[in-house]
Every structure is written in C-alpha cells, then in structure tokens.
Amino acid sequence: MAASDNNNDVVTDFFPYYRLYKDGRVERFYELAGIHEVPPSLEDPATGVSSKDVSISSHVSARLYLPKNTAPNQKLSVLVYYHGGGLVLGSAFFKTEHCYLNYLVSESNCIAISVNYRLAPEHDIPTIYQDCWDALQWVASHSVSDTIIKDPWIENHGDFNRVFVGGDSAGGNIVYNMVMRAGREKLIGDVKLLGAILAFPYLMIPSIENFDKGLSYKLWNIICPLSERGNDSPMVNPVSKKCPSLSTLGCSRLFVCTGEKDELVPGEVATKFAEAVKKSGWKGEIESILFEGEGHCFQCENPQAEKSKDLIKRMASFIQRK
Numbered sequence: 144m145a146a147s148d149n150n151n152d153v154v155t156d157f158f159p160y161y162r163l164y165k166d167g168r169v170e171r172f173y174e175l176a177g178i179h180e181v182p183p184s185l186e187d188p189a190t191g192v193s194s195k196d197v198s199i200s201s202h203v204s205a206r207l208y209l210p211k212n213t214a215p216n217q218k219l220s221v222l223v224y225y226h227g228g229g230l231v232l233g234s235a236f237f238k239t240e241h242c243y244l245n246y247l248v249s250e251s252n253c254i255a256i257s258v259n260y261r262l263a264p265e266h267d268i269p270t271i272y273q274d275c276w277d278a279l280q281w282v283a284s285h286s287v288s289d290t291i292i293k294d295p296w297i298e299n300h301g302d303f304n305r306v307f308v309g310g311d312s313a314g315g316n317i318v319y320n321m322v323m324r325a326g327r328e329k330l331i332g333d334v335k336l337l338g339a340i341l342a343f344p345y346l347m348i349p350s351i352e353n354f355d356k357g358l359s360y361k362l363w364n365i366i367c368p369l370s371e372r373g374n375d376s377p378m379v380n381p382v383s384k385k386c387p388s389l390s391t392l393g394c395s396r397l398f399v400c401t402g403e404k405d406e407l408v409p410g411e412v413a414t415k416f417a418e419a420v421k422k423s424g425w426k427g428e429i430e431s432i433l434f435e436g437e438g439h440c441f442q443c444e445n446p447q448a449e450k451s452k453d454l455i456k457r458m459a460s461f462i463q464r465k
Contacts, residue, residue: 183196222253227310227314316346
C-alpha cells in the first residue's frame with residue numbers, strides 16, 4: 144500500500160462533527176450543515192452594530208463589535224466572548240455567531256471581542272485555554288499606557304471597571320476556566336472581571352443522571368489529555384476533588400443558563416453548578432436559569448425568537464446592571 148494511501152487512514156471518526164486522518168488532517172463537515180463565514184460589517188442592517196476583524200497574535204484573532212450611535216470616547220462595558228462547538232468546531236466568523244453577537248451587543252450596549260481560538264484535535268485543550276487567556280490579557284492590556292499597539296475601539300470605548308467574559312457551550316467551559324484562572328493570576332493592569340456568562344456550559348457533573356452516556360462525555364474523552372480522561376478533570380468537572388475551591392472564582396457575578404431539552408448539556412448543570420458555587424463560600428452573586436422546552440444554545444440559532452429575545456435581554460441586563 145502506498146504511503147499516500149496510509150495517510151488517508153482514519154484515526155478518529157466523529158461524523159458529522161469531524162474526522163481525523165493518520166497524516167494529521169482534520170476534516171470538518173461545515174458545508175454539509177450549511178455553515179459558512181461572513182465578513183464584518185460597517186453597519187449591520189438589523190441592529191446598526193459595526194464590526195471589524197483584528198489579529199491578536201499569530202494564532203489568535205477576533206471580531207470586534209461596537210453599538211450603533213456610540214459617541215466619541217463614550218465608555219462601554221467590555222464583553223470578551225468565546226464561541227461554542229465542543230472545542231472542535233466553530234469560528235468567531237461564522238454567520239450564526241456574527242448575527243447573535245450583533246443582537247447581543249445592540250441589546251447590551253457593550254463593546255464585544257469575539258475570540259477565534261485554535262481547535263482540537265489539531266491542538267490540545269491547554270493550548271486552546273491559553274489562546275483564550277492570551278486574548279483576555281490582550282484586551283486587559285488596553286487599560287495601561289505602555290501598550291504598544293492598541294485597538295482604537297477598545298482604547299476609546301472600553302470601561303475596564305466593567306469587563307465581562309461570556310460564552311456558549313464549549314465557550315461556557317472556556318469562561319469557567321478563564322474565571323478560575325483569573326482567581327489565581329492577575330490580568331494586565333490589575334483589571335478585574337466584573338461578571339461571567341456561562342450559557343449552556345460544556346461542564347460534566349457526575350451526580351447528573353446518565354451524564355456519562357452522552358455525546359459530550361464521549362467527545363471529551365477523545366480530545367482531552369490522557370491524564371484528564373473520565374469524569375474527574377477540573378477542566379470540565381467543577382465539583383471534582385482535584386478542582387481548586389470554587390470560592391476562588393475570579394469575578395463578582397455569575398450568570399448561568401441551560402435548556403430543559405438540551406441533549407448536549409443537561410438542564411441540571413446550571414442548578415448543580417450554582418449549588419456548588421454557593422456551597423463553596425464564594426462571595427459573589429449568581430443567577431441561574433433553566434429555560435423550559437428549549438434545547439442547546441437556542442438563542443444563537445434564532446436570536447429573534449421570543450424566548451431568544453428574553454434570554455438576550457436577561458444577559459444584557461446582567462451586563463448593564465450597576
């Protein structure tokens with residue numbers, strides 16, 4: 144058999160999400176699902192929000208969003224957002240993410256930085272987390288005078304006393320890990336995270352029935368480091384005995400939401416996580432919501448549906464609250 148034929152051997156087949164080949168190639172099936180990237184816009188027709196793309200490092204980029212009618216030097220809350228996709232799929236530039244962020248930014252009247260991080264299985268989970276931490280540090284660096292290259296939107300409009308992190312699904316997992324890290328490491332300029340939004344977070348809590356029989360559990364055990372397999376990794380299990388105390392969460396407020404009919408993240412995750420946070424002695428405020436009759440990340444798929452509007456308004460209220 145020719146070497147080229149060997150390279151086409153499949154190492155991992157996780158169709159319809161991705162397929163990993165022996166030569167390291169990863170095939171993702173975006174076209175089959177009708178998923179595609181869209182460019183930023185000077186003014187979104189539906190919301191008036193402006194967007195543009197920036198490079199943060201050689202590996203990390205982002206799409207920035209600015210609300211309509213932002214006055215010169217007007218200060219706005221800052222939202223660093225991480226997209227979903229099971230840590231193996233997704234992009235900050237996909238149409239679904241772009242449309243959703245336009246509505247969220249418009250409703251919240253905040254400046255948002257939607258991070259485009261590297262993905263598994265080409266890259267390991269710690270690398271993904273580091274990409275996302277580097278993006279957060281890049282945003283925080285705009286708060287100090289000696290940063291060499293600053294983005295004018297963030298520099299002119301970012302209120303660094305009101306910095307939030309947020310994400311859906313795998314993005315919610317990233318948010319959890321970023322907030323835990325912010326509890327033990329300083330951000331540039333000693334910026335503090337005011338709040339965190341964990342929407343349908345990719346977390347696994349063993350006390351939830353059948354948690355180890357779902358797609359999320361199977362995927363985690365394929366893409367995670369060997370030492371983190373099973374149900375006890377602090378990367379994905381916030382109640383693991385290996386996990387630092389949740390009392391060290393590095394923010395002042397938490398917003399957690401799940402869907403009753405979510406097949407990827409059980410609805411009980413929000414409740415169980417909130418209970419564990421409160422039990423830890425964390426001193427902040429936590430808001431936990433279960434949306435009846437709704438599935439995974441429903442507000443991203445159709446931001447204009449009534450329940451989507453309700454959730455986006457709740458998130459916006461969380462961001463805007465003084």
